[in-house]
Amino acid sequence: MASxxxxEISLKLVRARDGSVPTDPASLTFEHVSHDDILGIVERMRNGSGLDSNASAAVAVGTKLLGEVMIREKKNPLFDPLRAGLHEFIASLKQKTAT
Known part of the structure; x- marks a missing residue:
């Protein structure tokens, strides 16, 4: 078992590009293990990033999901172009949202 x-990450389509609401919306659910308290990070982002609540949550969750996969897949060259930039971005976020 991973430490x-x-x-549980869930994504559900609530409104299509044309503004219509789907009667049987597409959805996706999966599990993800993180060494960090992502919900705590979302709260710090909401309180200190200057972004609105939804944007703060999207940035925090997206960054943590991508970062964790990159850590686990450190030998995969797919992520090489992102490594330095993401590391710098996360360091900047931590400074702006420190409590």
Whole structure:
């Protein structure tokens, strides 16, 4: 069993590009293990990033999901172009949202 926090991530289409509401919406659910408290990070982002609540949550969750996969897949060259930039971005976020 992986150590850390295990999250269930869910995504559901609530409105299509044309503004219509689907009667049978597409959805996706998966589990993700993180060494960090993602919900705590979302709260810090909401309080200190200057972004609105939804944007703060999207940035926090997206960054943590991508970052964790990159850590686990450190030998995969797919992520090489992102490594330095993501590391710098996360360091900047931590400074702006420190509590």
């Amino acid at each position: 850390g926090y295990t999250y």
